[in-house]
Amino acid sequence: MLRTCAKRLRTLGSPLGQPGAQRRSFSSEKFIHKDYALPNPSWSKDLRLLFDQFMKKCEDGSWKRLPSYRQNFPEKIQEFQTLYLDSSLAKGEQHAQQFPRSLDVGLGFEYVMFCNDVERKVLCFLQVGPHLQGTPGFVHGGAIATMIDSTTGMCAFRAGGIVMTANLNINFRSPIPLCSVVVVDSQLDKVEGRKVFVSCNVRSVDKKTLHSEATGLFIKLDPDKSLKK
Numbered sequence: 001m002l003r004t005c006a007k008r009l010r011t012l013g014s015p016l017g018q019p020g021a022q023r024r025s026f027s028s029e030k031f032i033h034k035d036y037a038l039p040n041p042s043w044s045k046d047l048r049l050l051f052d053q054f055m056k057k058c059e060d061g062s063w064k065r066l067p068s069y070r071q072n073f074p075e076k077i078q079e080f081q082t083l084y085l086d087s088s089l090a091k092g093e094q095h096a097q098q099f100p101r102s103l104d105v106g107l108g109f110e111y112v113m114f115c116n117d118v119e120r121k122v123l124c125f126l127q128v129g130p131h132l133q134g135t136p137g138f139v140h141g142g143a144i145a146t147m148i149d150s151t152t153g154m155c156a157f158r159a160g161g162i163v164m165t166a167n168l169n170i171n172f173r174s175p176i177p178l179c180s181v182v183v184v185d186s187q188l189d190k191v192e193g194r195k196v197f198v199s200c201n202v203r204s205v206d207k208k209t210l211h212s213e214a215t216g217l218f219i220k221l222d223p224d225k226s227l228k229k
């Protein structure tokens, strides 16, 4: 699996250990607002197949592909700051990046999310790159938690607007091989006032292996309360 992964990365012109090529181009607006939830040469056949299968499901409008950027658009950040932040927290925002998109293409998280608002589900098809290693040959638990947080967070966001994770409970059932593709499947369970409850599982593409199970509690932010440092 790792050898195939390294081969695909060489075709990107960003060999392992020399990630600078991708980073150099990052400063241009074009790359900041590039939609990363689209196929690139680092994507494996498994990820491409899932992508193509769900793009077909989007044709009748039941599913939607969610675009994904390294940075939020300035007007969104402005809106967020105006509503929820102390002005003292506004520093450094122009250099901020979405954490799961901050690694070089192919080396970290390669993923695309699809949502179905009627079924209240968000699915994430995720390829875990070689820089996400924990135990040798397997993915770091923190990397898995990141994508569970992002997927369940997106599910909560679609139901409740701007939310933050208050509690995330994960059971790691079976390790995820590095460079494999997994499906993060999240489901909105209920909304009680400002509390949004979401559950989630992570499985192999053939669904035979359950890698992780999780539940998340998200709280809709209250515009009358400012977030503090």
Ligand SMILES: CCCCCC/C=C\CCCCCCCC(=O)SCCNC(=O)CCNC(=O)[C@H](O)C(C)(C)COP(=O)(O)OP(=O)(O)OC[C@H]1O[C@@H](n2cnc3c(N)ncnc32)[C@H](O)[C@@H]1OP(=O)(O)O
Pocket: 072, 076, 077, 080, 149, 150, 151, 153, 154, 157, 162, 163, 164, 165, 166, 167, 193, 194, 195, 217, 219, 220, 221, 222, 225, 227
């Ligand atoms: C630029 C903006 C664009 C946005 C686009 C977003 C798009 C997509 C989403 C992507 C998903 C990203 C996913 C990543 C999300 C994160 O990782 S967030 C980072 C981690 N989380 C935090 O740092 C949060 C830290 N905590 C807090 O800031 C606060 O505790 C809170 C905001 C979560 C809640 O505070 P507050 O608003 O003051 O609410 P409370 O009054 O405290 O609580 C309200 C009710 O909820 C219950 N509750 C709160 N926390 C918990 C908990 N941990 N467990 C159980 N219950 C909890 C609390 O008891 C209250 O209940 P009642 O009303 O009393 O019944």
